[in-house]
Amino acid sequence: MEPSITTTRSRRLRRTNVALATVxxxxxxxxxxxxxxxEEKAAKAAAAQEKLLQVxxxxxxxxxxxxxGRGYPVFHVVAREESxxxxxxxxxxxxxxxxxxxEGWARARDMRRTKLADGxxxxxxxxxxxxxxxxxxxxxIGGGDYGGANLLGLxxxxxxxxxxxxxxxxSQFLGNASNGWKAEIGLQHVLFPEWRFSPFLTLGTxxxxxxxxxTIVLPLDREDQTAYAGAGARFYLTRRFFLRADYRWHTIFTxxxxxxxxxxxxxxxxxxx
Amino acid sequence: xxxxxxxxxxxxxLCASSYLSGCSVFRxxxxxxxxxxxxxxxxxxxxxxxxxxxxxxxxxxxxRKIKTPKIDSENWELGAGLGFMSxxxxxxxxxxxxxxxxxxxxxxxxxxxxxxxxxxxxSFETLGGNIELLTGDERRFTYYSLSLGYxxxxxxxxxxxxxxxNSGFYLLTGIGNVTxxxxxxxxxNLGAGYRVLPTDWLAIHIGVQDRVFDSDLLGETKVTNNxxxxxxxxxxx
Numbered sequence: 001m002e003p004s005i006t007t008t009r010s011r012r013l014r015r016t017n018v019a020l021a022t023v024x025x026x027x028x029x030x031x032x033x034x035x036x037x038x039e040e041k042a043a044k045a046a047a048a049q050e051k052l053l054q055v056x057x058x059x060x061x062x063x064x065x066x067x068x069g070r071g072y073p074v075f076h077v078v079a080r081e082e083s084x085x086x087x088x089x090x091x092x093x094x095x096x097x098x099x100x101x102x103e104g105w106a107r108a109r110d111m112r113r114t115k116l117a118d119g120x121x122x123x124x125x126x127x128x129x130x131x132x133x134x135x136x137x138x139x140x141i142g143g144g145d146y147g148g149a150n151l152l153g154l155x156x157x158x159x160x161x162x163x164x165x166x167x168x169x170x171s172q173f174l175g176n177a178s179n180g181w182k183a184e185i186g187l188q189h190v191l192f193p194e195w196r197f198s199p200f201l202t203l204g205t206x207x208x209x210x211x212x213x214x215t216i217v218l219p220l221d222r223e224d225q226t227a228y229a230g231a232g233a234r235f236y237l238t239r240r241f242f243l244r245a246d247y248r249w250h251t252i253f254t255x256x257x258x259x260x261x262x263x264x265x266x267x268x269x270x271x272x273x
Numbered sequence: 274x275x276x277x278x279x280x281x282x283x284x285x286x287l288c289a290s291s292y293l294s295g296c297s298v299f300r301x302x303x304x305x306x307x308x309x310x311x312x313x314x315x316x317x318x319x320x321x322x323x324x325x326x327x328x329x330x331x332x333x334x335x336x337r338k339i340k341t342p343k344i345d346s347e348n349w350e351l352g353a354g355l356g357f358m359s360x361x362x363x364x365x366x367x368x369x370x371x372x373x374x375x376x377x378x379x380x381x382x383x384x385x386x387x388x389x390x391x392x393x394x395x396s397f398e399t400l401g402g403n404i405e406l407l408t409g410d411e412r413r414f415t416y417y418s419l420s421l422g423y424x425x426x427x428x429x430x431x432x433x434x435x436x437x438x439n440s441g442f443y444l445l446t447g448i449g450n451v452t453x454x455x456x457x458x459x460x461x462n463l464g465a466g467y468r469v470l471p472t473d474w475l476a477i478h479i480g481v482q483d484r485v486f487d488s489d490l491l492g493e494t495k496v497t498n499n500x501x502x503x504x505x506x507x508x509x510x
Contacts, residue, residue: 052342067427069441070427139375139383141383141419174450174457174459
């Protein structure tokens with residue numbers, strides 16, 4: 001072979017290689033820059049998302065009302081593929097802001113059909129039977145009878161698991177012989193949380209302050225510790241509401257020789273969240 | 274000359290024809306045996322596999338995880354108000370109250386409220402001269418109640434041509450306690466209110482509630498109706 005031919009070919013090859021390398025370098029740098037800007041954009045979006053949740057309309061449109069209720073008129077419509085930022089939630093309504101800066105209220109039922117940025121559906125708790133089985137907090141108000149006295153009070157519950165809850169209650173009782181206050185803390189074990197009518201057992205301790213009424217001769221205020229065991233049932237009504245009926249057997253550790261025993265029953269309307 | 278030539282040509286032609294015509298016989302091509310059904314199916318599959326487009330995009334991409342931020346819920350409403358309390362037999366006096374609402378659904382809410390008023394004089398005391406039925410402390414009328422509210426007739430109110438505000442009526446009922454004249458009374462409260470929202474988080478309420486309890490203060494036990502009218506401002510949070 002003649003060396004001239006080889007050199008010519010290799011020179012040509014070298015030129016092509018250099019050209020290719022330059023093009024490749026340019027391409028790589030451009031893609032790197034593009035990637036960097038993309039990453040920056042993603043980081044910015046992520047930072048923005050940390051503050052506000054962005055969801056995308058996947059139905060033909062999303063209606064916005066002036067207020068969080070069915071009586072308030074629809075004043076704006078967000079088209080498919082457009083996004084809204086979720087500002088806050090009140091009951092079953094979400095306050096959202098559109099890309100154009102319009103703020104309005106969208107109902108939870110419609111928001112359930114929107115999508116997150118990664119295409120997954122926007123999930124959140126709706127007040128339903130599933131929520132009755134599994135929730136974090138519950139709040140109840142109601143009344144009943146405490147050893148013959150009228151009882152009224154409120155209670156709050158914090159779920160440890162679906163079955164086990166910590167129960168706080170604060171109540172006042174108004175009787176013929178005495179009035180007073182009591183505060184209790186206890187554990188509640190719900191036997192079948194998935195049942196609509198679901199029984200529970202309860203055990204706890206508390207503090208009771210009894211004031212004999214002015215007309216009665218013994219004007220001694222009493223402050224005693226109590227312990228109770230009881231049973232009850234919960235019945236899911238609708239949305240976030242359930243009824244709670246409760247029986248408690250109290251032992252009051254009095255300063256006298258004998259402990260006092262009292263029966264309590266009450267019925268409450270409760271909600272969960 | 275012709276004959277031997279002809280013979281030669283003929284012989285050559287014969288040789289050639291025998292050779293040329295049999296060219297296919299000498300081809301070392303493998304003759305395919307007739308295909309069975311299974312083989313045909315297998316071949317079709319292979320063809321299908323070949324027909325899938327080559328992988329241009331590497332599917333091994335790490336997905337960006339979307340962290341859903343916690344949505345701020347505004348179901349609580351806290352506020353205070355001023356108004357009048359008409360205490361049966363003891364006239365009407367000013368009252369002040371604090372209220373705490375928890376909105377469970379768009380229709381229902383829980384309310385806890387507490388207030389205080391000071392009872393005036395009964396007509397018996399006014400006409401009888403220097404008679405005082407109650408001491409100063411006993412005239413303090415303190416109350417609280419736990420109620421369930423129901424929102425109805427939601428809508429908008431228009432103030433002028435450009436300003437529209439959300440509004441709604443609500444009904445309330447509950448149980449509570451009144452401390453009056455040195456005694457506690459179990460009360461039942463019934464009421465209604467009207468709520469106007471200048472902004473999404475601020476509400477102005479005008480409400481009337483009747484607090485009903487049994488009282489034996491004036492000799493015989495009777496049911497007393499104590500009507501409270503309150504103007505209050507609340508904020509959602």
